[in-house]
Amino acid sequence: MIRALHRWLGLPALVLVTLLAVSGTALSVFPAAERISAPQAEQAMSVADLAARIKAAFPEVEQIRRSPSGRITAYWFDGGTPASAVIDPATGAATASADPNPVQRWLTNLHRSLFLDDAGRIAMAAGAAAMLVLAISGSMLIARRAGGWRRWFAPLRGPLAGRLHVELARGAVLGLLLSSATALWMTASTFGFLPDKAVVPELPSGVSGTTDAPLASMPLLAATPVSSLRELSFPNPGDATDVFTLKTDGGIGYLDQGTGATLGWAGLSGWTRVSETIYMLHTGQSAALLGLFLGLTALAVPVMGATGLLLWLTGLKGRPRIRDNAAPGCAETVLLVGSEGGSTWGFAATLHSALTRAGQRVHTAPMSAFDPGRFSGARRYVVLAATYGDGDAPASAKGFLDRLAGLSAAPAARLAVLGFGDRSFPAFCAYARAVAAAAEGRGWPLLLPFESVDRQSPQEFARWGLALGAALGIDLELNHLPVRPEVKELMLVSRRDYSDDVQAPTAILRFALPSLSAWRRLTRRGFARFEAGDLLGIVPEASPVPRFYSLASGSRDGFLEIVVRKHAGGICSGELMALEPGKTVAGFIRPNPTFRLRRDRVPLVLIGAGTGIGPLAGFIRANTSRRPIHLFFGMRLPGSDFLYREELEAWAAAGRLSSLSTAVSRGARPRYVQHALTAEQLEVVRAIREGARVMVCGGRQMAAGVAEALTRILEPLGLSPAILKAEGRYVEDVY
């Protein structure tokens, strides 16, 4: 609901809000410039002194104004010609022109009314209202995503656009709230909706009828410091019945021009004061630093607009549309989805439409939006959850377990949990199992026992659907067609084959970049922009389910390179190993931001075995800045599967690779890569001391062995792989 509001308000308001923000940023510079350039009055100076000085310099002075920045302007007649200037209060002399700055005037009119007068003011006020709602709804989304307001600044994960969007929002939201709320107040004030009209004292009935009292003798002027002056208007020359009008930050009063006596006074009303404060906050007048801060926060708006748009487009492609999504409050079945890459959303969409067809009111939401208070009509919950890494929550399920633990009691409506995963991983459905266990621990009644779906199997899903239907007393037929990612035909341009003699043929395959549409190139998505460590999904002919390979090249290299080992009975690896140059396979890019080269200069310790060297070789290839890189590589036999041997030698010679340690697992003295680590532990310790990041890629067993060896090596430093992981200095890509 909040997300829908944020999105469907944000998209149409994008242009207007961006215009408001950019013009506002440009305007924010002026008060600061005025504050710096305007000569200021000394502390104790009175209005009487100032007026006398100006009167001496300009005998026909008509009005003196002081802006909130402290700038003093005088208006006078010079032999019948109106004139004005910025005044130096120390001398009373003119220092600069007081004509309004045409650029500032142009920007102001754009900012508040698009040069369209009232219609424009209303449009811009709508823009400000949109910004206010976006700021509030966005904050709620951030809090929900982070798992609570207290975790506002929790570290972020995921693609760059999303991180940038939230990162900027976290810093800018306060300024945007202030800017938009004050803008609405000012519009209301301009249109006369607020009782903040200036109050003037009753016109004095009796004036002395004399003129030319010395300014210094007027008690009110002598008692008013320049710092509280707004405006002093002189009486009309030749009109003995006219009076001095003094406006200060406290009110308005009249003074007799013959006697100097105060003839009337009206204080500012509370509403007027509030409106003036709000004007000051919005424009930065008299608070130049605040103005600059607001301007700076507004600068985040165009970037948030662009990233928001990108997020929406990405979501549009990555996640199927849920049709007929019931409001959370009136849904009887609540479908919660924990998905990392988006495929689980596809299953959710199938289930959603089947349940809806069976006459149910269903609400589908990410697991991170779990909040039983919002689902007041829920009679059952269904959780569809994938797993991230070694049992972590997938992106759309963040914070779910914390929320469940934080409930005073588990919901009474019964629960079914279905896990999605890949049985070849030891942590198969680990997160979904953790959810089921936590629910059981809280005494949440079960609708169905825990079930799992292996490798997106439509059959297993359909079987579970029958069980769910039986529990609900309805016919539930789930025909799930996995959403096929948008693939490109990739042509193999070259291949290098290794290790025919160890019964595990391995090859480095290089594909040409596919031709891309202008839109793709512009948005730099998919094949237009990838890096070593990202994943190449290959959809084999014999199965609709893609297999993923770590990329050993980035888009800058101009080709796609992966390392493939033939598995016994492997569908995809079999097809790839049989592929001849000139032939094609269907593939797509999946970003893998956690296993990428970061843009810093810290040393790297790269550890890999077998095909795991692929992305590591890609990192070394991309190391044009020659940061120190230590590579530990485990192979079977140097004569058969020393992948990238020639390149590694060339990269070492070019300074892209600092050291290479290899381990050979077949032969007289079998050694694994963790043994090489232990042998070079002094080197490893030194690198870690220098802030090195450890990146591990390869099989699960190897990764476990490496973690064990590193635990021993790091112990004297008071460090461990777990600590480094928490700091983001130890990342794994294991399979």
Add this chain to the structure above:
Amino acid sequence: MRTIFAALALATALTLPGMAMARPVTLAATLKSYGGNGAYLAIYVTDPKGAYAGSLWVAGTKSKYYEHLSDWYRATGGNTAEINGITGASVGAGRRLEITLDLADALFDAGYTVHIDAAAEDMRDSPNEIAVPLTAQGAGQSVPGRRYIANFSYDL
């Protein structure tokens, strides 16, 4: 160029014998190119003693800014009931305002004076920008303003 017909604005403000006799009068003001946003103008009449008698026209619709028409505001307290139905848009720099309204015969050659207060955003307030006596003879004669108005005239 704008032409506005305001009906008997002063009839409610002034209770003078012979008010029933009225004639159409056209007031025209051309603004200087003063390089600012649209000017607010208040056109009003004072009696032979100099006291405020009634408003003829106010250009500018945001009552928030009326305080800058300072003489007129002081006389009326910015009471918008005073100018109900006789307001229009502010007048841009270099533009011309023209209003036709019915003015009582009794106001002419009787010591009444037409005043204009003017103001523009972030620029000086110019109360009493124009002050011309209402006389049959003065009709059609152009008078310059002090700051914003290049010339002003009324035609019978």
